[in-house]
Amino acid sequence: MTLFTDELKVMTAKSWEKSMTHPFVVELAEGTLPEEAFKRYLVQDMYYLNHYSKIHALAAVQAEETAVTHMLLKQAQETIAAEMLMHTEHARLLGMSTTIQTDIRPLPTAYGYTSHLYRVAMAGSLGQTIAGLLPCYWLYADIGSYYRDSKPVNPLYASWLENYGSELFQKETQVQIDLLNRLAELSSEAEKEKMRDAFKRAKEYELAFWEMAYAGEQWPSEK
Template structure:
């Protein structure tokens, strides 16, 4: 298992697509970050696309604020939104600036098909569904990067040039925010589907949201390797 816990609902979602989750969190791209073998060109390609992804992800979290029904949900969503826009994207800007790629170039980069598919799927989940549909679609990215960062902080090769990336997601502040987010998701799902939500008629639909988003994460890594 991951060695971290982000709540009961996430544990259920992850177990519900165990093979796909492994393909995502143990992908060759991730292994390359950990052992340092990932080509620099692939990493920069990924960072550019991930910056564009985060722009749309921020839109999705803004939609989550609109869909929120409690103060706890609102605070959790605005907290993630702040972390995305004011902190996580800074890593991309700083790294790419060292390579001569400025923030305007990042913001206006052409989206790859895998990026379009993933970001628009998440937004559609929120527009078509309710708050937990959106949470299920957003969760693989948030919790998955937390799990990967936590693991690589302990397993990565000492000389990997991608220590800054690992540190971003292994950082205590990020890990703490994921624990808080997981508690919020547990409460939000129980509030809407009952104390045993996996018994609710809607559970299969919500699980499918999570599974599909996880599949799209695998595709995003594949895109990064396509240099």
Template sequence: MPRFTEELWNSIADIFAAILAHPFVRGLTDGSLPEDAFRYYVVQDALYLRDYARCLALAAARSPRDPWCELFADHAKVALVVERSLHDSFFREWGLSPEEIAATPYAPTNLAYTSYLLRIAYDRPFEELLGAVLPCYWIYWEVGKHLEKAGSPNPLYQRWIATYASEEYAQVVRAVIDVTDEAVADFPEGRRAAVRAHFVTTSRYEWMFWDAAWRMESWPV
């Protein structure tokens, strides 16, 4: 029998193909991505990670097993500290201060995505939260591995690619995949279906996040 997470990944095959085909993602390797769009993305991603880290902290608090609690507590810290160091390296090159980043409003797609994640984190069972947060882990790893094959002529983009293609990041993702499989091992299809629905929804939001950056999305009114 295939692992449940294999079923999850197969369920978003079309979405992942659309992500790889998106001009923002392709532009990271062929050098065509305007740096303004990448800067927009990094700023919005820094805002996103503040809420994503809170979701991981809630996953830690609600974990039914101690090792999982430790895992997600550590990942919440990593999202705030390690990922922030990557972003800060970009911000220093662009001359952006922490105060400027904090004062940046959430773009519509970012606000919708983080609001969805936080709602699941507060309202739904632990396994559903796993389904909601897993795409951010997993899709970035798969995108990183895919883009690493071509590399990038832009050192900023290459730094980003190398982070998510690294074996260190791969170990983080594999750990969450394993937790997800274990968490739903004895669940009936009805409970698994809810996990699958969140996984598909936040995978769509991943595409939308890159698309918003490509368009440098702003509020229409």
């Protein structure tokens, strides 16, 4: 039997391939990514992760099972907190401001992505919310696994890959995959279609996030 998440992966195959082979990712793994691009990514991902943890909290409220509520809160408190700690350390090593987290002004893609997740969480179901959250986990886990043997000279890029290729992050990702499959089994076709839409849009934003960081992005009035 084909799992719901397998269907989602096939549905977004083109976007997935472009994300895995985007110049931002390839050059990071090679160690040749310009630091300005990484800094831009770092700042916007801090903004994203701050809201990503809040979406987990909203999902925890949506959950009817106490075990699922606890799991989602644990993910927000531990997994995402660890990512934020890593980003903060990277920012320090890059000589960026210690007040960076309070000074962040989101770029259009980061703002749009988090807005999408809030919309799904506030107007949809737990299944839709988890579907929206999953591409971030899954894509980063795939990148960490695929580029595990890469040895970029830049220690920041090496630690980034090590974090997402770690056994812990791979396990946390599988927990989310398993949860979405379980929720899909209990859902109507109409509900699953909404879950597909939430996943697909989030996956497109993941690809756009790389482009935002690599090529640079501005609000229209600032160009």
